[in-house]
Amino acid sequence: MKKNLLKTHKNKAFCIACACFLLAGSGMCLFLPKAEYSYMERRRLAAMPKLSADAVRSRRFMSDFESYAADQFPCRDSFRMLKALAAGGLFFRQDNNGIYAAGGHLCAMEYPMDEASLRNAADRFRFICETYLSDSNHVYLSVIPDKNCFLAKGHGRLSMDYALFEEKMAAFSDFAQYISISDLLEKDDYYRTDPHWRQEKVTDVAKRLAQSMGAQPQEAQSIGAQSIGAQPRETGLFADTTAHTLELDFYGAYYGQAALPFAPDSISYLMNHTIETCSAYDWQNKKQIPVYDLEKAEGRDAYEMFLGGSLSLVTIDNPNAQSDKRLVLFRDSFGSSIAPLLADGYQQVTLVDIRYLAPEMLGQFLDFEGCDVLFLYSTLVLNHSDTLK
Numbered sequence: 001m002k003k004n005l006l007k008t009h010k011n012k013a014f015c016i017a018c019a020c021f022l023l024a025g026s027g028m029c030l031f032l033p034k035a036e037y038s039y040m041e042r043r044r045l046a047a048m049p050k051l052s053a054d055a056v057r058s059r060r061f062m063s064d065f066e067s068y069a070a071d072q073f074p075c076r077d078s079f080r081m082l083k084a085l086a087a088g089g090l091f092f093r094q095d096n097n098g099i100y101a102a103g104g105h106l107c108a109m110e111y112p113m114d115e116a117s118l119r120n121a122a123d124r125f126r127f128i129c130e131t132y133l134s135d136s137n138h139v140y141l142s143v144i145p146d147k148n149c150f151l152a153k154g155h156g157r158l159s160m161d162y163a164l165f166e167e168k169m170a171a172f173s174d175f176a177q178y179i180s181i182s183d184l185l186e187k188d189d190y191y192r193t194d195p196h197w198r199q200e201k202v203t204d205v206a207k208r209l210a211q212s213m214g215a216q217p218q219e220a221q222s223i224g225a226q227s228i229g230a231q232p233r234e235t236g237l238f239a240d241t242t243a244h245t246l247e248l249d250f251y252g253a254y255y256g257q258a259a260l261p262f263a264p265d266s267i268s269y270l271m272n273h274t275i276e277t278c279s280a281y282d283w284q285n286k287k288q289i290p291v292y293d294l295e296k297a298e299g300r301d302a303y304e305m306f307l308g309g310s311l312s313l314v315t316i317d318n319p320n321a322q323s324d325k326r327l328v329l330f331r332d333s334f335g336s337s338i339a340p341l342l343a344d345g346y347q348q349v350t351l352v353d354i355r356y357l358a359p360e361m362l363g364q365f366l367d368f369e370g371c372d373v374l375f376l377y378s379t380l381v382l383n384h385s386d387t388l389k
Contacts, residue, residue, distance in 0.1 A: 046064065046067040046068040047068065048065075048068055049061050049064035049065055049068060080259040094156070094157060095109055095157075096258055096259060096260065097257050097258065097259070098257070099254050099257045099258035099260075100155075100157060100258075101258065101260060101262070102151045102152075102154075102155035102157070103150075103151050103154070103155065103187055104192060105147060105151060105187055105190070105192045105193075106192065106193050106252075106254035106255060106258050106260070106262060107146075107147045107148055107151050107152070107254065108146070108147075108148075108195065108254060108257075108380075109148070109152070109157060109158065110146055110148045110152075110160065110379065110380065110383060111148075111152075111157075111158040111159065111160055112158075112160060113160040113161065113164070113165050113168075113383060114383050114384070115168060117382065117383050117384060117385045117386070118165070118168050118169050118172055118382055118383070118385070119172055120385045120386070120388070121169070121172075121377070121381075121382045121385035121388060122169065122172035122173045124354065124359060124385070124388050124389075125141070125173055125175070125176070125330070125375050126173070126175055127359055128330070128354075128359050128362065128373075129175045129176075129373075131359070131362075131363075132362060132363060132366070132368045133368055133373060134368075134369075136369060136370045137368060137370070137371060137372070137373055138177070138213065138214075138372050138373070139175060139176040139177065139372075139373045139374075139375075140176055140177050140178075140179055140209075140212065140213055140372070140373065140374045140375070141169070141170065141173045141176035141177070141178050141179070141374070141375045141376075142178070142179040142180070142181055142209060142374065142375070142376050143165070143166050143169055143180075143181075143182070143377065143378075143379060143382065144181065144185075144197070144334050144376065144377065144378040144379065145162050145165075145182045145185060145378075145379055146195060146378055146379045146380045147187060147190050147195065148160070149162045149182065149185075149379070150185070150186055150187040151187055160379075160383075162182065162379070165379060165382075165383075166178075166180065166182065169382060173375070176373075176375060177212070179208065179209060179212045179213075181205045181208055181209070184202075184204045184205050184208065185197070185202075185205070188201070189201040189202060191250065191252050191265045191267075191303075192252075192262070192263075192265050193250070193251055193252035193253075193254050193255040193262055193264065193265050194250070194252020194253050194254055194255075194265065194303060195252070195253060195254065195378075195380060196252070196303055196333060196334060196337065197334060197337065197338075198268070199268065199269055199270055199306065199337040199338065199340075199341070200243040200268045200269075200270055202337075202338055202341075203241065203270070203341060205338065206338055206341035206342055209338075209342060209374065209376075210341075210342055210344070210345045213327070213345075213372050213374065214372075215323075215325055215327070215342070215345030215346055215372065216345055240272045240273060241270050241271065241272040242270070242271055242272070243268045243269070243270055244268060244269055244270075244271055245266050245267070245268040246266070246267050246268065246269075246294070246297055246302070248267070248297065248298060248302065249264035249265075249266075250264055250265040250266060250267040250302045250303075251264050251265070252265060252303070253301070267297065267302050267303070267305070269292045269305065269306070270340070270341065271292075272344075273320070274318060274320060274343065274344045275291055275340050275341075275343065275344075277318070277319055277320055278291055278316050278317060278318050278319075278340065278343050279291075279316070279317050279319075280307060280308075280314055280315065280316050280317075281314065281315045281317075282308055282311055282313075282314055283312070283313040283314065283315065283365060284311050284312045284313055284314075284356075285311075289307065289308045289314070291307060291316065291340050292305055292306065292340075293305050293307075293308055296308065296309065303333070303336075303337075306336040306337040306340075307336045307339060307340070307351065308336075309333070309336065310333060310353065310355075310356070311351075311353065311356075312352070312353050312356035312357035313350070313351070313352055313353075313357055313365060314339075314350070314351045315348060315349070315350045315351075316339060316340065316343045316348065316349040316350075316351070317347070317348050318343050318344070318346060318347055318348065318349075321345075321346060321347035321348075323345075323346075323347065324347050325345065325346050325347060325371075325372065326346060326347055326348045326349075326350070326370070326371040326372070327342060327346045327348070327349045327350070327371060327372045327373075327374060328350045328352060328366065328368060328371050328372070328373045328374070329342070329349060329350065329351050329352065329374050329376060330352050330353075330354060330373070330374065330375045330376070330377075331351055331352070331353060331376050331377065332353065332355065332376075332377050332378055332380075332381045334376070334377075334378050335351055335353075335376050336351070338376075339351055346372075350366065352366070354388050354389050355381075355387050355388055355389065356389070357389065358389040359389065
């Protein structure tokens with residue numbers, strides 16, 4: 001009798017606790033302020049849908065409300081982290097939202113190689129060459145491997161054959177001279193919580209690209225190190241360059257997607273006399289921009305400090321260039337951080353992102369006469385080239 005009574009009390013207590021939890025959660029959902037943007041997930045959150053007879057009949061209201069309730073749930077980020085830890089620690093899942101942790105890095109799973117996507121990318125590049133270029137141009141192509149190249153296979157994740165990837169891309173792009181840079185890179189050349197490479201780690205990549213294109217960066221006078229964390233660079237080319245580390249924590253794109261507790265990165269930028277005197281112009285918004293926008297470093301994505309982030313058309317002018325060579329750099333977001341280093345060997349570097357600017361419109365903005373042309377893209381974009389216009 002006492003056992004049954006005790007069991008009944010336990011059941012009642014459990015039901016009351018669940019009811020309180022649901023009521024508290026519902027009340028918080030209803031009355032707490034609603035966020036418009038998730039800095040963790042780098043996306044806009046769903047807003048409360050408008051109630052109408054048409055929306056109810058079409059079931060759009062219910063679907064939109066479900067998205068709204070999931071996005072605005074109290075302590076959402078904490079629950080996302082709990083779910084990610086449980087997925088890996090209890091259920092031994094190898095990834096969470098397509099992101100896995102390995103070798104001290106967060107990395108997105110990229111598999112398999114999509115040969116049709118590589119062909120499509122090469123066809124878009126070919127269209128540009130056939131439409132705008134002539135014998136006066138020198139055309140180059142280089143592929144930036146994503147972090148999976150250095151992490152996936154050694155940690156039991158599915159991995160593309162990156163050597164074959166480069167071979168295929170070079171073969172499809174027979175209109176360009178291929179410049180291989182993958183042998184210069186390793187996992188620690190990339191941010192631990194972000195897909196991008198670290199600018200201070202890729203001066204050797206910039207050298208190879210510049211030398212292969214016959215644009216030897218000039219030696220400039222040292223400007224010294226002015227900010228906390230500034231460190232002298234190597235001898236030879238870029239010998240005058242110093243790395244300036246910002247006093248902020250950089251949580252990259254993979255941090256929010258993975259929802260795992262992970263130490264932040266630091267973010268640095270390189271400065272020398274040439275970069276200091278360069279000017280940049282954003283043709284998309286029709287305004288001058290700094291080569292390094294330190295205000296954007298404190299915004300949603302610190303990597304956007306490099307030439308303003310994802311812009312369709314940007315020009316860097318080097319008033320101290322020792323030649324009149326010009327470079328048109330077709331690029332993805334990786335190009336934003338290496339372009340200031342390439343400016344050392346050119347009078348002008350124009351960055352074009354055909355994810356936002358259709359190639360058919362380039363003739364309205366660019367003069368290709370006599371310039372070098374470099375297609376510099378990461379495997380992340382080439383393997384999903386439907387993002388190219």
